[in-house]
Amino acid sequence: MDHGTGTILPGGVLRGTALTALLPTWVTGGGGDAVIDRLRDDAVVDELERAFAEPPVDERVDWSAVRIAQVSHPDLRELVGRSIAELAAEAGQSPLTVVSDTLIADRLTTLVDRPS
Numbered sequence: 001m002d003h004g005t006g007t008i009l010p011g012g013v014l015r016g017t018a019l020t021a022l023l024p025t026w027v028t029g030g031g032g033d034a035v036i037d038r039l040r041d042d043a044v045v046d047e048l049e050r051a052f053a054e055p056p057v058d059e060r061v062d063w064s065a066v067r068i069a070q071v072s073h074p075d076l077r078e079l080v081g082r083s084i085a086e087l088a089a090e091a092g093q094s095p096l097t098v099v100s101d102t103l104i105a106d107r108l109t110t111l112v113d114r115p116s
Contacts, residue, residue, distance in 0.1 A: 016069060019103055019110040022061060024051065032108050039100040048096045061114075063088065063095040068102070070111040076102065084112075 020028050020035065027038055027048065038044045052061065064085040071079060079087065079102065087102075088095045102110050 016111045017114060018108075019068075019099060019112050020108055022066070022099070022112075022114075023048070035108060036104055039104050045096055045100050048100075049094060052096060061095075066112050066114040068110060069113045071102075071106050072109040073106045076106055076110075 027044065028035055062085075064083050066084045068076075068079040068082055068084075068087075071077060084095045084098055088098045091098060093101075
């Protein structure tokens with residue numbers, strides 16, 4: 001699976017990073033279908049919630065700074081340019097639920113812009 005390498009833009013933003021790159025390898029290993037199956041599992045999303053709740057300081061994700069840069073599925077185009085935090089607040093869901101749902105719907109091809 002490609003985790004994206006991206007391009008660094010002014011302001012320290014990494015453009016075109018695969019959204020899956022923000023997830024731990026125990027979620028992203030094993031190929032696309034295995035990742036999607038894991039993301040469909042509520043227990044996996046719950047474990048991700050716990051893991052992201054208390055990460056080391058240098059690994060904390062500011063979901064308000066992670067913006068959808070590109071999607072492949074036409075039904076998801078309205079997400080482009082919006083932050084994960086904004087989408088989560090609008091949906092009344094956690095950011096990781098939004099991440100999981102977006103990755104499943106977009107077959108793991110979603111790219112994001114985020115601070116590098």
